[in-house]
Amino acid sequence: MTTHTSSPNPDAGRNASPYLYGEEAAAVADVLQSGQYGHTEVTERFEQKVAEFLGVRDAVALTSGTAALHTALLAAGIGPGQEVIVPSMTFCATVQAVLAVGATPRFADIDPATLCVTDRLVMDSLTDKTAAVMPVPFGGRAVNLNPIRKELADRDIAIVEDAAHAFGSRNGTRRVGATGDLTCFSFGPIKNLTCGQGGIIVPRTRTEADTIRRIQMLGVVQSQAERGQTTNYQVDSFGLRYQMSGINAAIGLAQLDHFEKTETTRRALWRAYRRALVSLDDVRLVDVDVDRTVPHLCQDLIPNRDEVHARLRARGIGVGVHYPPNHLQPAFAQWRRNLPATEQAGHEVLTLPFHQHLTEADIDQVVTAFGQALTEARTTPHDGQPQQ
Structure with missing residues (x-):
């Protein structure tokens, strides 16, 4: 190893930093010139392209990874009086999402070699109030979910994976997100793929995808296009303003190409x-x-x-x-x-x-x-x- 005596390169002074490939600005400019800045066909193209990349049927883009976690827990029916097993070694957003739905975090320990939870540690944390488990692929390393699924097979407990670090990583031969569980990704500024800010949920079923989309549209039944054709619209459930904008999606599309x-x-x-x-x-x-x-x-x-x-x-x-x-x-x-x-x-x-x-x-x-x-x-x- 060569010894350096000069002052550090400025890049070494940053713990993390966004990386752009040079096409993101033009992609954003196209959206701005279109005059359509909210959830548009650009967002839908991003969702489709992510789904294709992961090898899944559907993906729903949201405003942030935290919004994805919050919405995923809501879609899984998690709420007050229930507990969610989460590793303590994670960003606080994982825990805040549990609190946002009114549930209680049940902290689990980690494998010291990987900083990830294991099936044994999940089972050690299980109580009669456990309604969901939130594994975290720490640093990008996939958590082996098969033993966890096996242990939970006879229980009504959801697996909601906080894969904020793990976009592109593999669990065996499949990408994280393609394992059949409810999976959330983050596309914040310093993630492996950035949208500037954003997140995405991989739903388990078409019904769950519809529920997630309804939540992120403030519980409104009609799509934006349908609302433009009527003098009224219907709100039939609780919801939040969590739709990803076309501006953010355009950045993600350009990133995904590389x-x-x-x-x-x-x-x-x-x-x-x-x-x-x-x-x-x-x-x-x-x-x-x-x-x-x-x-x-x-x-x-x-x-x-x-x-x-x-x-x-x-x-x-x-x-x-x-x-x-x-x-x-x-x-x-x-x-x-x-x-x-x-x-x-x-x-x-x-x-x-x-x-x-x-x-x-x-x-x-x-x-x-x-x-x-x-x-x-x-x-x-x-x-x-x-x-x-």
């Missing part, structure tokens, strides 16, 4: 990190099963994480923490459980800069600084005096 390159690039960057990190002691790279994953994050578990984080930030390296455990957050403290693997990971996990603007030279520079920070943290106690 997704093969996205897959290749993100895997190559993750492998470059893996090669470079082998030389560092006390570093365990979180396993994303890179051959089947389009990685969203590159994470390590290390001792002295907070001190290493501060030292790298002082060097201009854009490290982060994904995520502080949710069961330790003040907003969710009433549902706190003993989750030893999650709490250990919460103290040790460090997210390295990971986005498509990086080069392998940038990664080499990040890892060199990482090694120096680890050495300094190991030899300098908190009182500032060198260890004997």
Whole structure:
């Protein structure tokens, strides 16, 4: 590994960053010039193209990944008095979606090698109030849902997958989302595929797809075109304004045209990190099963994480923490459980800069600084005096 003495490349100073292929602006301009900015045929084309990419019958585009989670839980009939099993090691949006439908989060622990839930950990969290399980393919790595399905086969419990990190990843030979469960994706600014902001739900049935579309249309029965032909319209259920605009969908369509390159690039960057990190002691790279994953994050578990984080930030390296455990957050403290693997990971996990603007030279520079920070943290106690 080459040692760099110059200041970090600005790309290494960002933990994550959107990546555009150059056609998104023109696609948005076309929508703006059309005068139709809301949910339009552009949105419907995006839905169709995502469904084709995933190998599924239908997909419904929404305003965000959080909106997708909220709507999916509503469509699955989850509500007050019920519990939803969620890993504590996830973005808080997963938990907030559970609260939004009036249900209660039941936090589950994780496999420390993958930061994902397993069937055993799901079953350890099961109660007589469990109505849904929300697995999270952390960092993009697919969760093996088959054992979870098998364990839940004789129970009326929905699987609602929060696949915000995992667009393009595979579960076996199929893409995440094509496994027959209710699946939600996020297309926020720094996701593997971005719409600027947006999300999508893969429904399980045509009836469920209709329910999701009704919810995202504020419970209105008629389509926008049908409403234009009448002096009245009918609202027959609860709903929310969650339709993706044609502007956002146009960005997603342009991104999807280049997704093969996205897959290749993100895997190559993750492998470059893996090669470079082998030389560092006390570093365990979180396993994303890179051959089947389009990685969203590159994470390590290390001792002295907070001190290493501060030292790298002082060097201009854009490290982060994904995520502080949710069961330790003040907003969710009433549902706190003993989750030893999650709490250990919460103290040790460090997210390295990971986005498509990086080069392998940038990664080499990040890892060199990482090694120096680890050495300094190991030899300098908190009182500032060198260890004997």
